[in-house]
Amino acid sequence: MSGAAAARWRTELEAWAIPEELLAAAPESPYGFPVGMFEADPEPADTPSRRHALEALPVGGTVLDVGCGGGAGAMALVPPASAVVGVDSAPHMIEAFAAAAAARGVAHRELLGSWPEVATDAGTADVVLAHHVTYNVPDLAPFALALDAATRRRVVVEMTDVHPWVPTNDLWLAFYGLDRPSGPSAALCAEVLTAAGFTVHSESWQRPARRTDRAQTVAFVRRRLCLPVDAEPDVDAALPADYQFASRSVTTLWWDSAQ
Template sequence: MSAAAQRWSDALAAWTIPASILDQAPQSPWRHETATFVVDETLDREVQSARVAREVLPAASGTVLDVGCGGGRAAMSLVPPAERVIGVDADPRMLAEFTSAAASVGARSMTIEGRWPDVAVDTPVADVVTCHHVAYNVADIEPFLMALTAHARLAVVMVLPTRHPQTAFNAAWKHFWDLDRPTSPTDDDLVAVLAELGIEVERWSMPRPPLASATADPATRVPTLRRRLCLSEDRDDEIAEYLESAEPLWASTHTVLRWPGQP
């Protein structure tokens, strides 16, 4: 493991929730709601990440491999010119949404259930590999990145917030648990890992892209924060009062990275 990869791994390890808090949690704080990642009317096909990927996609019959695909927002923003999309995700509910989204836009699709790079050996090579909002979940980052690169004929396009997304809840953790949370790793730390792997990266910034419309429902705010903070339903009034004056502080800027594939 390179020095940069070790720093990345150590920084993610610092996000471990103390056992005294996690053991009493009614729900897993790491679970994602499927509705957050579905393809709907909020999908913007002209965001920087989509433009960067389309620059290298063939004009016809292109293929996209979407790793950590969720409901397919990254892949479907590239249809057309992409005609075939391959989704990899550990959650079968997400893969069902991916298949449905592909059918709705007229793309041929394939899904592979499992964690990357564990399932890389069963995954076809594609023209472009996309990987959006996944990197901060990966402690062993070098094999993850190398497998992405090996599956791209033309390029890998990765998107991540400039800082770990869970920093949005740091103030809430302090308020409810008097717990100080980390602030790293960042996008710069990932670029450092890629540099130590000898991968030359192009880099752009873009505003935080929209999420699926279900996330805008005010009714989801309290249960989402309750789950993230390992709290119980009897704290809902307190959570609602807190949210009146303290919204989660999401990173307003996301980073787009593109590098050549090496199939």
């Protein structure tokens, strides 16, 4: 249905597969996200993603946050949102989302599972968010169609302009002599969404710096690089001082429900 762009999206994501021999030698799984890097901000910034969500969100409206992590996207909409639903494939993220919602005194529900497989259990919401999750999704069109089916008003996607691991490509070269890919991009994501039939709007912007814990970030990158814990000083030295996972150049994509 969404043809060439969707196929390119998938192929470019697949090029990020970590070589088998490195995976086999890895001291722990290189995949997964530590919750501390994705906690909801107590004072959410006024970002284009937040603004475009608020435009569509009625007072007392509902938000569904797909790939919610600790709920940074949804919690930035409380208020005016009166209820939030978080979907995530990682149990520790679901717990963090629930805790963030409870701390704000907002009605909440959590769904552990992978989107779009759990979409029917999620129900519908006024605004549906998918922030910093699309680069985990090889089959982007079905993922987006399920987001669209779940919203009564608008879907808001936030993502880095380029794949979030691109800024670590020099480290792969330094540690393994391995060239890493550069695609896909937010621009290609917009092409896939347009080909899927949505009228997609796009805004590129510079995200404020996240509060980051350097030691946690170094550990995260070290793990992704399939290296042992004792390599952390070398990773720290190789990683730019201002490195942030998910660079600050981001794009917000949004479309309105045709329903």
